[in-house]
Amino acid sequence: MDLLNPSLFLSLILACFWTLPIFAADTAAGEQKAAICSSCHGPQGKSSNPQWPNLAAQQSLYIINQLKAFKSGDRQNTLMQPLAANLSEEDINNLAAYFSSQQAAKAGGDPTLAKSGQAKAAMCMGCHGSSSEGNGLFPRLAGQHPEYLEQQLKNYKQGSRNGGPMQAIAASLSEEDMKALAAYFGSL
Ligand code: HEC
Numbered sequence: 001m002d003l004l005n006p007s008l009f010l011s012l013i014l015a016c017f018w019t020l021p022i023f024a025a026d027t028a029a030g031e032q033k034a035a036i037c038s039s040c041h042g043p044q045g046k047s048s049n050p051q052w053p054n055l056a057a058q059q060s061l062y063i064i065n066q067l068k069a070f071k072s073g074d075r076q077n078t079l080m081q082p083l084a085a086n087l088s089e090e091d092i093n094n095l096a097a098y099f100s101s102q103q104a105a106k107a108g109g110d111p112t113l114a115k116s117g118q119a120k121a122a123m124c125m126g127c128h129g130s131s132s133e134g135n136g137l138f139p140r141l142a143g144q145h146p147e148y149l150e151q152q153l154k155n156y157k158q159g160s161r162n163g164g165p166m167q168a169i170a171a172s173l174s175e176e177d178m179k180a181l182a183a184y185f186g187s188l
């Protein structure tokens with residue numbers, strides 16, 4: 001590809017201008033749109049149903065990526081797919097800006113299980129962050145509902161959820177490991 005080609009250069013410049021408004025996320029608009037999410041994900045993204053994930057303080061890029069995956073069918077869930085299908089790219093960016101700026105929830109986890117999970121968690125921190133707060137496309141795990149985390153690890157292992165590196169990682173975990181790790185991260 002010749003980057004000095006003038007028409008390519010021009011279209012790159014135009015592409016930058018056209019995408020600018022989409023990336024200027026509007027947290028207030030996201031908060032308004034989030035009213036339809038709160039029946040499951042709770043007020044400010046703090047869910048009281050352990051099978052429904054907290055969205056509060058989740059990484060913005062990760063939220064965007066997952067909503068797009070539900071929309072395209074790359075991530076399958078009967079509740080989320082029809083909802084994501086109705087969101088525009090702007091909605092998705094605004095919702096991500098809103099939820100990522102909320103204070104983190106703390107689900108808690110069984111203390112004995114959490115202790116054994118802590119011993120196995122070091123290998124997870126390299127990607128999920130030293131406090132499991134997440135980073136970009138790597139989701140926050142800290143304070144997430146243990147039931148939800150355990151189910152997702154099982155989904156990766158069974159192959160019903162695609163997750164890049166998570167597939168191989170989950171494949172190496174026993175059901176006991178998953179329970180313990182989920183309790184540990186939930187308790188942070
Ligand atoms: C009817 C209940 C329901 C509603 C309403 C709902 N969700 Fe969900 N959401 C779920 C469930 C259940 C999951 C977990 C899906 C799974 O197990 O893969 C989920 C997962 C997610 C995830 C992935 C979280 C993660 O940690 O991977 C995001 C992001 C999300 N929802 C955003 C939203 C947004 C934004 C709205 C509002 C536009 C919304 N949801 C409305 C039930 C709901």
Ligand code: HEC
Pocket residue numbers: 053120121123124125126127128137138139140141149150152153162163164165166169181
């Ligand atoms: C090489 C980087 C990497 C390592 C190491 C890693 N993860 Fe992940 N993890 C990811 C990525 C990337 C995703 C998002 C995948 C997707 O889009 O579904 C993810 C997603 C997850 C999810 C889904 C969270 C949600 O909100 O739905 C869980 C649970 C999880 N990881 C647990 C773990 C555990 C436990 C370990 C350690 C045993 C671990 N991860 C190690 C990269 C990693």
